[in-house]
Amino acid sequence: MKKLNSENIGLTERNPIKIVQFGEGNFLRAFVDYAFQELNDTVNFDAGIAVVQPIENGMVHLLNEQDGLYTLFMKGLSKGQEIQEKKLITNLVKGINPYKEYESYLALAKEEALAFIISNTTESGIAYDANDTLAMQPPNSYPAKVTALLYERFKHFKGDTTKGLTIIPCELINNNADTLKEIILKYCSDWQLEEAFASWILNSNCFHNTLVDRIVPGYPRAEIEAYNQQLDYSDNLIVTAETFFLWVIEGDETLKQKLPFDKTKLDVKIVADMQPYRTRKVRILNGAHTAMVPFSLLYGNETVKETVDNTFTGSFVHKAIFEEINETIAMDKNELDEFADEILDRFRNPFIKHNLSSIALNSISKFKVRVLPSLLGYVAKYGKIPTHLTFSLACLILFYKGTWKGKLLPVDDSSDITDAFAEIWKSSTTEEVVQKTLANVAFWDEDLTAVSGLQEALVHAIEEINSNGIEVGFENFSKQ
16 A cells, blocks of 8 residues: 555645744644644645644654645534545645754744644643853753744844734643733743844734644554554555534734634634633543543553443543533533533544543643632632542542553653652652642642642542542542
8 A cells, every 4th residue: 555645635725934843742733733733725825734743742844854744534423413524735845853853843933824833732832941142953841942043033034013913822821822912921021032022022013812622543453454444655654533612812803813613614703701611621521531540540441431430430520521511611501511411522532442541641731621610619608528429539549659550651741740750659648648739739720738728638539549449439539
């Protein structure tokens, strides 16, 4: 079978580079790149994408081996009807590893047609690193890399106000674009760059907060032969996703003209305020995902569908959502419950094998953003800890021990997090483990030992799990 590349499929022309994209992972390829492919196909948007590898170890070399081409398979349920689609994505023009090709990276700033910067570098990606300097090739953090790129563009086009970019980060943190802009301006100050550049950042570039929603299991390793049989070429970068798609972007009529998604079939909402959409999605969809991962892995499940289909774990997730998470969101209860029912149907998608291990990345920062607000909101509203979310936090602490019943757990986090837990788990008692975990402000941005009853409940939960396992342990814990 022929290899997937431009020559073998007869692709002779590529789109001009209009987008610089930080991140080459499954989500961006199944969401943003797909969205711009739809724009290209529907309204001749003519946008090529240059993909920048945001960390030293990545996969742009694999993208380049296939000339940026890959196949997206989308499967799902809609009103009881099965939907299956596949699409060849052709808009990734090149991939650049700035750790090896820094000059090529900076050269992107000089692209005449460049109009957008898109990113998804995980929740921990939009962060300030005081050690970053302009002289580094490249700087460590994503915001510092963007600052260097924008500065190169500012210099090359001599501050031309028409050469500013539309910057649309997709990281799942609140006010992601505002946060990114704030850090970029801090680097302008740190690096003592001219005031005219900071003014250009503020007045000639625009930053748009976003919300993204699509479940992307990624590469279907366990079923790859079945997918290969649907293709007449060899594709090492197949990516799978559900059919559901929602992209909410804060913007005005000007952005709607720049991004005419209204002329496509995609559900892209350009709105003045995305906060109601964000709260609902992050707390219910992402919160349920994050809360279930350590709990369900310790129980013995491997996928999201297994989790919600299982009598015990499915009931746990259902009650965590409807009785705890939804109770803390200031929106219409019926609307929240309807949305939650839709989420559970998406979790049950028979076409998607969404491995729990694949969503375990950076679980501490995810729990802080997605679940902790519901836990603390419940305490504030009812004056007691929520049973299911607290038990989930206990499972999270056990998960970061790294092993369970003699087996390695798929812990995947930054070294500062894993090193901290390695020290915490050297503690001689469960009480000490819990106290050190809750008191680590670097984990939670606050000292959680101040939450009444939480420390004692977590100790109880962990001891129950260690003694009796997840199911019996939860039953005993819930009776407290």
